[in-house]
Every structure is written in structure tokens, then in C-alpha cells.
Amino acid sequence: MARKIGISMPCCYILLVNLISVYSLVDQGMYRRNSYESATGSTGSFPFLMPLVSPKTPDLYLCTPIKVDPTTTYYIVGFNPNATMNTAHHMLLYGCGEPGTTKSTWNCGEMAQATAEEKASPCGPRSHSQILYAWARDAQKVSLPAGVGFKVGKDSPTKYLVLQVHYAHVDRFKDGSTDDSGVFLDYTEKPLQKLAGTLLLGTDGIIPAMKTEHMESACEITENKVLFPFAYRVHTHEMGKVVAGYRVRSNSEGIQEWVQLGKRDPLTPQMFYNVTNTEPILSGDQLAMRCTIKNTRHRITKIGPTNEDEMCNFYLMYYVDHGETLDMKYCFSQGPPYYYWSNPDTGLHNIPHIEASTL
Ligand code: IYT
Ligand code: CU
Ligand code: CU
Numbered sequence: 001m002a003r004k005i006g007i008s009m010p011c012c013y014i015l016l017v018n019l020i021s022v023y024s025l026v027d028q029g030m031y032r033r034n035s036y037e038s039a040t041g042s043t044g045s046f047p048f049l050m051p052l053v054s055p056k057t058p059d060l061y062l063c064t065p066i067k068v069d070p071t072t073t074y075y076i077v078g079f080n081p082n083a084t085m086n087t088a089h090h091m092l093l094y095g096c097g098e099p100g101t102t103k104s105t106w107n108c109g110e111m112a113q114a115t116a117e118e119k120a121s122p123c124g125p126r127s128h129s130q131i132l133y134a135w136a137r138d139a140q141k142v143s144l145p146a147g148v149g150f151k152v153g154k155d156s157p158t159k160y161l162v163l164q165v166h167y168a169h170v171d172r173f174k175d176g177s178t179d180d181s182g183v184f185l186d187y188t189e190k191p192l193q194k195l196a197g198t199l200l201l202g203t204d205g206i207i208p209a210m211k212t213e214h215m216e217s218a219c220e221i222t223e224n225k226v227l228f229p230f231a232y233r234v235h236t237h238e239m240g241k242v243v244a245g246y247r248v249r250s251n252s253e254g255i256q257e258w259v260q261l262g263k264r265d266p267l268t269p270q271m272f273y274n275v276t277n278t279e280p281i282l283s284g285d286q287l288a289m290r291c292t293i294k295n296t297r298h299r300i301t302k303i304g305p306t307n308e309d310e311m312c313n314f315y316l317m318y319y320v321d322h323g324e325t326l327d328m329k330y331c332f333s334q335g336p337p338y339y340y341w342s343n344p345d346t347g348l349h350n351i352p353h354i355e356a357s358t359l
Contacts, residue, residue: 021341077144097159100121201332
């Protein structure tokens with residue numbers, strides 16, 4: 001059975017055909033070749049919505065995939081959410097090399113790796129994977145800066161897009177009602193010079209019982225590219241207090257200057273927000289991030305996938321004005337008790353003070 005988008009939204013079926021579904025995904029992982037040809041140079045809005053699902057378990061994370069037409073390169077330039085906080089707690093849009101499963105929908109919670117059976121991550125194991133968009137709390141439409149797009153499809157490692165919707169409250173589905181939460185993707189086939197990318201900074205590590213820990217990572221940009229940062233997103237679990245990201249550059253006196261890129265309470269909606277400083281990031285700069293995590297439990301807490309665990313992430317969205325995005329996609333450290341910015345071998349100094357309010 002084909003996905004229901006085309007049936008429920010006849011207006012948009014052509015767009016679906018244009019953007020994505022020269023192949024359309026069907027239930028048991030089979031692909032059906034669609035006979036429509038896409039017009040070159042076209043621009044449009046593709047409805048990437050849940051296929052009328054009726055979730056019955058509270059706090060379900062549901063994923064649905066689309067295969068991007070592999071014969072065409074597309075540029076996603078904006079995201080127009082179709083969701084309300086009455087139904088969806090959050091949504092994430094992933095770019096994947098392979099989807100987590102071949103089903104039309106699957107359970108893809110963070111605990112997916114922890115528990116077995118019927119669950120899988122948004123992207124396939126060892127597949128290319130990046131977050132392109134995040135929504136929470138009735139967030140409005142977002143557009144990338146003018147002329148900037150995420151490249152997907154033919155000339156990109158992003159071969160699939162996967163939409164994850166977190167259904168927190170499911171009472172309204174008891175009567176069999178269905179949901180089509182999702183996002184309209186504004187796209188163009190006109191080649192764009194400026195390509196968007198995301199870099200994910202994070203840590204592993206352990207937080208001792210009843211202790212406030214600083215989880216830090218830093219990496220040098222060694223590729224000869226100029227990055228224009230424009231948005232950031234933070235992620236922790238419930239014990240996160242603050243997450244901050246910085247660009248670190250040595251001045252002519254050899255003093256490291258730390259410029260803040262973003263800083264947030266991670267318990268506010270974990271969307272992408274504008275960076276606090278849009279100056280370019282250059283080869284030789286370091287990117288650094290710190291999470292302040294307060295463990296109020298009488299036991300240690302580790303970095304891990306479940307709510308019993310913690311995470312420490314800072315996503316930086318940037319564009320390059322020519323050429324490809326960074327080969328470096330991740331910047332992870334071992335975290336506490338091993339890695340701190342202040343370790344002698346990091347080469348970092350002039351480290352920002354920790355505000356008393358977060359101690
Ligand atoms: C261990 C950890 O920090 N996991 C994060 C970051 C992460 C994101 C992606 C790890 C991998 C990825 O492919 I994309 I490997 C994490 O799971 N973060 C959550 C989502 O589950 C992605 C988040 O909301 O940022
Ligand atoms: Cu959520
Ligand atoms: Cu997490």
C-alpha cells in the first residue's frame with residue numbers, strides 16, 4: 001500500500017512526485033517506481049507528514065521516512081511546520097544515508113538502542129545522519145538565510161529524510177482519530193552555491209552522585225573553509241542547566257578570545273535558535289562547548305540514551321559560500337572525569353568563567 005499523502009492531499013501529489021517520489025516508500029520496504037518526470041529548475045513545498053497515524057502509547061516517538069529521488073539534487077531552503085503542541089511534543093527532521101527500518105512508520109525513541117524489538121533509530125546503523133530541523137512548542141516557520149540550502153539527493157550523502165514526532169499525550173487518538181503532523185519542506189532544484197551543514201559537539205562521560213559537573217569538548221577546524229554560523233541547538237536530558245558554545249581564536253598577542261555562539265537553558269524548547277555571533281569561523285579556530293549538568297541523584301549518571309542517562313550536545317548550523325560543507329561532522333570528547341578544557345594538552349586558555357548561578 002502506498003503512503004497516504006497522495007490520496008489525502010491530491011494538490012500536493014505532484015510536488016511529492018517532483019521532489020521525492022520518483023520512488024515512493026511503501027509499507028514493507030518495497031519501492032514503487034513512479035512514472036512522473038520532474039521538471040528541472042523547479043521550486044516547491046513538499047508535505048512531509050505522518051501518514052495518518054493513530055498512536056496509542058504515551059510518549060511514543062514515531063518515525064516515517066521518504067527516499068529522496070536519487071537522480072536529482074535538491075536544496076531544502078525552509079521548513080514550515082504542520083503541528084500543534086496539543087498533539088506533538090517535538091519533531092526532528094533527520095537527513096540519513098539509510099533509514100532506520102524499511103517500514104512506513106516505526107518506534108524510534110532515544111531508548112531505541114537500549115531496548116530491543118520493534119524499535120530502531122531514525123537513521124540506519126552506521127549510516128550518515130544529521131539533524132536538519134527541530135520543532136517544539138508551536139514554533140513558527142523557519143527559512144535558511146537567503147541563497148542557502150541543505151543539499152539532499154543525488155549529489156549528497158542524504159539519501160533519505162526521516163521525520164520523528166514525539167507524541168506525548170495520546171488521549172485524543174483513543175477514538176481512532178489520526179494525525180498528520182509534520183513539516184512542509186521548501187525546496188528548489190536550482191543549484192545553490194551556499195550549502196548548509198551541521199556540526200555536532202558533545203561528550204561522553206560520568207556525573208558523580210550529587211555533583212554539578214562540567215562536560216566540555218573542543219575541536220580545531222583544520223579544513224581550509226570559511227564557515228558562516230547561523231543557528232544552534234542544545235540537547236540534554238532533565239539535569240541539564242546550561243549549554244554554551246564558543247568560537248576560540250588566538251589574537252595577535254597569542255591570547256585566546258572566546259566568542260559565544262549560543263548559550264541556553266536546555267530545558268527550554270530544544271529548537272534551532274539564531275547564533276549570538278554570526279562572524280565567520282576560519283581554519284585554525286577552535287569550536288568549544290560546555291554543558292553544566294547538576295546530578296541531584298544519589299547515584300552516578302552516565303551519558304546514554306534513556307531518561308535515566310544524560311546527554312550533552314551543542315549543534316551548530318552553518319553555511320559555506322562555495323564548495324562543500326565540513327568533512328568533520330562531530331566533535332566529541334570523553335567528558336568527565338577525563339576531559340576538561342583546562343587539561344594541559346588541550347592548548348586552551350583564557351577559559352570563560354562559570355557563572356555563580358550555575359554552580
Ligand atoms: C550520545 C549522544 O550525545 N547522542 C545525541 C547526539 C547524536 C545525534 C545524532 C548522536 C548521534 C547522532 O547520529 I543526529 I550517533 C542524541 O541522541 N541527541 C538527541 C537525538 O536523539 C538525536 C537530540 O535530540 O539531539
Ligand atoms: Cu519531545
Ligand atoms: Cu538525549
